[in-house]
Amino acid sequence: xxxxxxxxxxxxxxxxxxxxxxxxxxxxxxxxxxxxxxxxxxxxxxxxxxxxxxxxxxxxxxxxxxxxxxxxxxxxxxxxxxxxxxxxxxxxxxxxxxxxxxxxxxxxxxxxxxxxxxxxxxxxxxxxxxxxxxxxxxxxxxxxxxxxxxxxxxxxxxxxxxxxxxxxxxxxxxxxxxxxxxxxxxxxxxxxxxxxxxxxxxxxxxxxxxxxxxxxxxxxxxxxxxxxxxxxxxxxxxxxxxxxxx
Numbered sequence: 001x002x003x004x005x006x007x008x009x010x011x012x013x014x015x016x017x018x019x020x021x022x023x024x025x026x027x028x029x030x031x032x033x034x035x036x037x038x039x040x041x042x043x044x045x046x047x048x049x050x051x052x053x054x055x056x057x058x059x060x061x062x063x064x065x066x067x068x069x070x071x072x073x074x075x076x077x078x079x080x081x082x083x084x085x086x087x088x089x090x091x092x093x094x095x096x097x098x099x100x101x102x103x104x105x106x107x108x109x110x111x112x113x114x115x116x117x118x119x120x121x122x123x124x125x126x127x128x129x130x131x132x133x134x135x136x137x138x139x140x141x142x143x144x145x146x147x148x149x150x151x152x153x154x155x156x157x158x159x160x161x162x163x164x165x166x167x168x169x170x171x172x173x174x175x176x177x178x179x180x181x182x183x184x185x186x187x188x189x190x191x192x193x194x195x196x197x198x199x200x201x202x203x204x205x206x207x208x209x210x211x212x213x214x215x216x217x218x219x220x221x222x223x224x225x226x227x228x229x230x231x232x233x234x235x236x237x238x239x240x241x242x243x244x245x246x
Contacts, residue, residue, distance in 0.1 A: 020119035021177050027113025029127055030092075037114050037125075040074035042214060044126040044171035047207055050214045051167055055206040057213055067214065071221050078239065087142070094142035098186040099130055106182070106194065107132050117175045120208065122215045126175040129184075137181040139169055148187035161195050167207065169197050174204045 027034045042050070049066040050058050073079055103109050109130035116125050130138040143151065147162075155162060161169065161183045169181045178199070185193040228234075 019177070020117050021175070022116045022118075023112050024114040024116070025110075025112040029113055031113075034113055034127070035079050037116075038127075039077065039079050040070050041116075041123055041125045042070065042211055043124070044168045044175060047167040047171045047211075048164070051207055051210045053163065055203060057210045063214070067217055067221065071218055071225070074218070074222065075225065076239070087144075090142055094186050094188065095129060095140050097188070098140045098142075098184050098192060099138070101192055102130070102138060102182070102184055102194070107136070109138055115172075115176050117177070120212065122211070124171065124175050124211060126172040128172060128176065131176075131178075132182065135179040137169075137172055137176060137178050138184055139165070139172065139181055140184045140186060141165060143185055143187045145187050145190060148185060148190045148193070151185045151193050152191070155195060156193050159195055161197055166197075166203070170200055170203045171207055173197075173199045174207060 024037060027037055046066060049062045052058050099109055099111070109132055111130055112128060114125060114127050116123050118124075128137050129140040132138060151162065162185075165183060169183060173179070173181055180196055180198045183193075183195045183197060185195070
């Protein structure tokens, strides 16, 4: 696996040219710098909160909650800590093993921290698990064994990834402007599944429509927030990080 250094304004590869795709290769996923780079930004992993499973614009509590979470981050410049589950910890370890196997049996990968694209007048972000050549991606999912078995039974032969990952993968291809993504489904002790997904213009157009409306709502909500603060004469406060001792 090759580590790509920080690149601004260019897509790596032969005949590289100016592009709205920016690959931040020197960011380590999960680091403070990576968290700061994603702050207040709609990213591929959260597209499921603004688009329904039938690819419509979401209007529900999850969409509204995410709107106010990103709005708060844009206002304060602060990202509140999130709980890290056992599944997430296992996934961090499984990712290295899965990338190693993929590189040995399929193709070499490049590891980068974050990709952004602002060609739509706002910025979308994506944290890929790996780049393959100049037109491919890999997205790794660490699975509990029952889900890995189900993936082989229902998804490998039809070459259709589980629906819960479709929006993330299509958004990732849209942001990175790459043609395909290999979804790697990994569960230690079971065979590794690799399912290739190609960019789908119709799905990506629906994602973009939802993202545009979401950004418009963020802009409107920011204006209302600033007006309310000014009119109410609200007293400012200072954030204090307190250590909780049990």
